Amino acid sequence: MTAVTLLTQADCALCDHAKTVLARLGRDFTLKVTEIDMATNPGRRIALAAGVLFPPGLLLDGEPFGYGRLSERALRKALRHRTDTGDTIINYDV
Template sequence: MARLTLMVRAGCRLCDLAKEAMARVERRTGEAWTEVDVTGDAELEDEYGLRVPVVLLDGREHGYWKVEEDRLERDLASRPAPSAGS
Protein backbone atom coordinates (compact mmCIF):
# COMPACT_ATOMS: atom_id res chain seq x y z
CA MET A 1 0.00 0.00 0.00
CA ALA A 2 1.32 3.44 -0.89
CA ARG A 3 2.10 5.81 1.96
CA LEU A 4 0.85 8.74 -0.11
CA THR A 5 -2.67 9.30 -1.36
CA LEU A 6 -3.93 12.24 -3.38
CA MET A 7 -7.65 12.93 -3.13
CA VAL A 8 -8.89 14.58 -6.36
CA ARG A 9 -11.87 15.25 -8.58
CA ALA A 10 -12.10 15.28 -12.38
CA GLY A 11 -11.85 18.69 -14.01
CA CYS A 12 -10.00 20.22 -11.04
CA ARG A 13 -7.07 22.36 -12.22
CA LEU A 14 -5.48 22.39 -8.75
CA CYS A 15 -5.71 18.59 -8.78
CA ASP A 16 -3.83 18.46 -12.08
CA LEU A 17 -1.08 20.65 -10.61
CA ALA A 18 -0.99 18.47 -7.48
CA LYS A 19 -0.57 15.34 -9.61
CA GLU A 20 2.44 16.94 -11.30
CA ALA A 21 3.90 17.81 -7.89
CA MET A 22 3.30 14.30 -6.57
CA ALA A 23 5.06 12.85 -9.61
CA ARG A 24 8.08 15.05 -8.87
CA VAL A 25 8.09 13.93 -5.23
CA GLU A 26 7.91 10.31 -6.37
CA ARG A 27 10.86 10.77 -8.75
CA ARG A 28 12.97 12.32 -6.01
CA THR A 29 12.01 10.00 -3.13
CA GLY A 30 10.93 6.75 -4.76
CA GLU A 31 7.67 6.87 -2.78
CA ALA A 32 4.73 5.74 -4.90
CA TRP A 33 1.36 7.43 -4.49
CA THR A 34 -2.23 6.58 -5.27
CA GLU A 35 -4.99 8.77 -6.59
CA VAL A 36 -8.57 8.63 -5.30
CA ASP A 37 -11.38 10.51 -7.05
CA VAL A 38 -13.94 11.68 -4.49
CA THR A 39 -16.66 12.18 -7.10
CA GLY A 40 -19.73 10.08 -6.47
CA ASP A 41 -18.71 8.88 -3.01
CA ALA A 42 -20.85 10.75 -0.51
CA GLU A 43 -18.53 10.09 2.43
CA LEU A 44 -15.42 11.22 0.55
CA GLU A 45 -17.27 14.23 -0.88
CA ASP A 46 -18.28 15.28 2.63
CA GLU A 47 -14.75 14.86 3.96
CA TYR A 48 -12.66 16.26 1.08
CA GLY A 49 -15.00 17.73 -1.54
CA LEU A 50 -14.40 21.43 -0.89
CA ARG A 51 -10.67 21.05 -0.25
CA VAL A 52 -9.38 18.90 -3.10
CA PRO A 53 -6.67 18.22 -3.82
CA VAL A 54 -5.84 16.72 -0.42
CA VAL A 55 -2.58 14.90 0.33
CA LEU A 56 -2.69 12.05 2.83
CA LEU A 57 0.52 10.69 4.35
CA ASP A 58 0.12 7.34 6.09
CA GLY A 59 -3.65 7.87 6.10
CA ARG A 60 -3.49 11.29 7.76
CA GLU A 61 -4.12 14.62 6.14
CA HIS A 62 -0.84 16.32 5.26
CA GLY A 63 -2.22 19.29 3.34
CA TYR A 64 -4.75 20.53 0.84
CA TRP A 65 -5.09 22.78 -2.23
CA LYS A 66 -1.32 22.63 -2.86
CA VAL A 67 1.39 20.01 -2.44
CA GLU A 68 4.12 21.45 -0.27
CA GLU A 69 6.85 19.39 -1.90
CA ASP A 70 9.75 20.29 0.42
CA ARG A 71 7.66 19.69 3.54
CA LEU A 72 6.26 16.43 2.18
CA GLU A 73 9.72 15.12 1.30
CA ARG A 74 11.04 16.11 4.71
CA ASP A 75 8.15 14.37 6.46
CA LEU A 76 8.58 11.23 4.33
CA ALA A 77 12.24 11.09 5.32
CA SER A 78 11.63 11.73 9.01
CA ARG A 79 8.75 9.26 9.52
CA PRO A 80 9.43 5.57 9.08
CA ALA A 81 6.82 3.73 7.05
CA PRO A 82 4.22 2.06 9.28
CA SER A 83 4.67 -1.68 9.63
CA ALA A 84 2.25 -3.96 7.82
CA GLY A 85 0.63 -4.95 11.13
CA SER A 86 -0.08 -1.36 12.24
Protein backbone atom coordinates (compact mmCIF):
# COMPACT_ATOMS: atom_id res chain seq x y z
CA MET A 1 0.00 0.00 0.00
CA THR A 2 1.20 3.49 -0.82
CA ALA A 3 0.32 6.40 1.45
CA VAL A 4 -0.56 9.39 -0.71
CA THR A 5 -0.73 12.87 0.79
CA LEU A 6 -2.59 15.34 -1.40
CA LEU A 7 -2.11 19.01 -0.48
CA THR A 8 -5.04 21.05 -1.79
CA GLN A 9 -6.80 24.38 -1.54
CA ALA A 10 -10.35 25.55 -2.12
CA ASP A 11 -11.54 26.26 -5.67
CA CYS A 12 -8.54 24.55 -7.26
CA ALA A 13 -9.19 22.99 -10.67
CA LEU A 14 -5.80 21.25 -10.66
CA CYS A 15 -6.67 19.77 -7.25
CA ASP A 16 -9.89 18.37 -8.72
CA HIS A 17 -7.87 16.90 -11.59
CA ALA A 18 -5.45 15.28 -9.11
CA LYS A 19 -8.36 13.73 -7.18
CA THR A 20 -9.75 12.28 -10.42
CA VAL A 21 -6.35 10.82 -11.35
CA LEU A 22 -5.93 9.30 -7.88
CA ALA A 23 -9.41 7.78 -8.02
CA ARG A 24 -8.59 6.22 -11.38
CA LEU A 25 -5.22 4.88 -10.20
CA GLY A 26 -6.85 3.58 -7.03
CA ARG A 27 -8.45 0.88 -9.17
CA ASP A 28 -5.01 -0.48 -10.10
CA PHE A 29 -2.98 0.24 -6.96
CA THR A 30 -3.67 0.08 -3.23
CA LEU A 31 -3.58 3.72 -2.14
CA LYS A 32 -4.32 5.36 1.19
CA VAL A 33 -5.06 8.96 0.22
CA THR A 34 -5.02 11.72 2.83
CA GLU A 35 -6.14 15.15 1.66
CA ILE A 36 -4.79 18.13 3.60
CA ASP A 37 -5.73 21.76 2.97
CA MET A 38 -2.62 23.88 2.42
CA ALA A 39 -4.30 26.73 4.34
CA THR A 40 -4.10 24.75 7.60
CA ASN A 41 -1.06 24.68 9.88
CA PRO A 42 -0.31 21.01 9.09
CA GLY A 43 -0.76 21.73 5.38
CA ARG A 44 1.62 24.68 5.44
CA ARG A 45 4.19 22.71 7.44
CA ILE A 46 4.12 19.75 5.06
CA ALA A 47 4.20 21.99 1.98
CA LEU A 48 7.21 23.89 3.31
CA ALA A 49 9.10 20.71 4.26
CA ALA A 50 8.32 19.08 0.90
CA GLY A 51 9.06 22.14 -1.24
CA VAL A 52 5.49 22.39 -2.54
CA LEU A 53 5.11 25.92 -3.91
CA PHE A 54 1.46 25.73 -4.98
CA PRO A 55 -1.36 23.17 -5.03
CA PRO A 56 -1.91 20.46 -5.58
CA GLY A 57 1.10 18.94 -3.91
CA LEU A 58 1.60 15.20 -3.86
CA LEU A 59 3.71 13.07 -1.55
CA LEU A 60 4.13 9.31 -1.85
CA ASP A 61 4.92 7.65 1.47
CA GLY A 62 6.03 11.06 2.72
CA GLU A 63 8.40 11.63 -0.19
CA PRO A 64 7.70 14.70 -2.36
CA PHE A 65 6.43 13.63 -5.78
CA GLY A 66 5.48 16.96 -7.29
CA TYR A 67 3.08 19.86 -7.38
CA GLY A 68 0.89 21.55 -9.96
CA ARG A 69 -0.74 19.57 -12.76
CA LEU A 70 -0.44 15.87 -11.96
CA SER A 71 0.79 13.57 -14.73
CA GLU A 72 -1.13 10.32 -14.54
CA ARG A 73 1.54 8.56 -16.59
CA ALA A 74 4.39 9.70 -14.30
CA LEU A 75 2.44 8.79 -11.17
CA ARG A 76 1.51 5.38 -12.56
CA LYS A 77 5.19 4.73 -13.32
CA ALA A 78 6.22 5.78 -9.79
CA LEU A 79 3.54 3.61 -8.20
CA ARG A 80 4.53 0.64 -10.34
CA HIS A 81 8.17 1.11 -9.27
CA ARG A 82 7.17 1.25 -5.58
CA THR A 83 5.12 -1.90 -5.98
CA ASP A 84 8.03 -3.68 -7.66
CA THR A 85 10.71 -2.56 -5.17
CA GLY A 86 8.72 -2.01 -1.99
CA ASP A 87 10.33 1.42 -1.49
CA THR A 88 8.86 3.34 1.42
CA ILE A 89 9.90 6.69 2.85
CA ILE A 90 9.02 7.95 6.34
CA ASN A 91 6.01 10.32 6.38
CA TYR A 92 6.27 13.94 7.47
CA ASP A 93 4.56 14.61 10.80
CA VAL A 94 1.11 16.05 10.30
